[in-house]
Amino acid sequence: MTAPRTITLSTVDHGNVTVPEPSWCTGHDGQQPGHRVDIVHKGPDIVLGFLGAEVLAAGLAQCPFTTVAGPELGGPTVGVSVYPPGRVLTPVALYDLAATLDTYADRLRALADELTAILAGGEH
Template sequence: MSAELPRTVTLATEDFGPVTLEEPTWCAGHADHRSDTARVDLTHCGPAIECTFLGAEVFTAELVASPYASTSMPRLGGRTPGVSVHPLGMTLDPTDLYSLAGALDGYADRLRALADQLTAILTEEHR
């Protein structure tokens, strides 16, 4: 059996100096880390998945966890991993994320119905 050591990363902070964190396997790294970040704001982020249309970003979602977060408010991020969704501006748990996916499915159906209605209008205008 292999006893693999956890990955760690050391990040500079403005209030605690260098802070060494255990880095989750899903973390995409900290290339954009700034040394003027407070320890409470250190965040692990996974790769972002984007929904774009005609070159415009509609949604972005990524796994996140903030190991020193002081908040315990649901949907505002925290120590427990969640999925940060933009432009919603919330961090969702699995139940919320499934609910969002369901809402998007329903919205897609309404968009298709609207496209059908527009097609009928345009077809009628061209008769």
């Protein structure tokens, strides 16, 4: 059996803290020492980009030492961090976001159809 992967991070309030590191965590390079409660495991983001701009980014996240009450604020339970709106989502909320994006895509297609008709000499 393989031992769990761990990482030791320096904190200003608890000294060096050794924590289990999830397999999906991309590491902690470049993180400055902070408070233990601010330790965040972050997975790679999937990014929705358009015309060179980042529209939406989402990735796994976990804050193992936080004591917040709701998962939408980040917490010890793994969630998906989404920016914007800058929230950590549960699976149900993530499915809701996907459905909302589907609806928005339909609205964009309808707007493109309307613009096409206008440009073709239809309504101005």
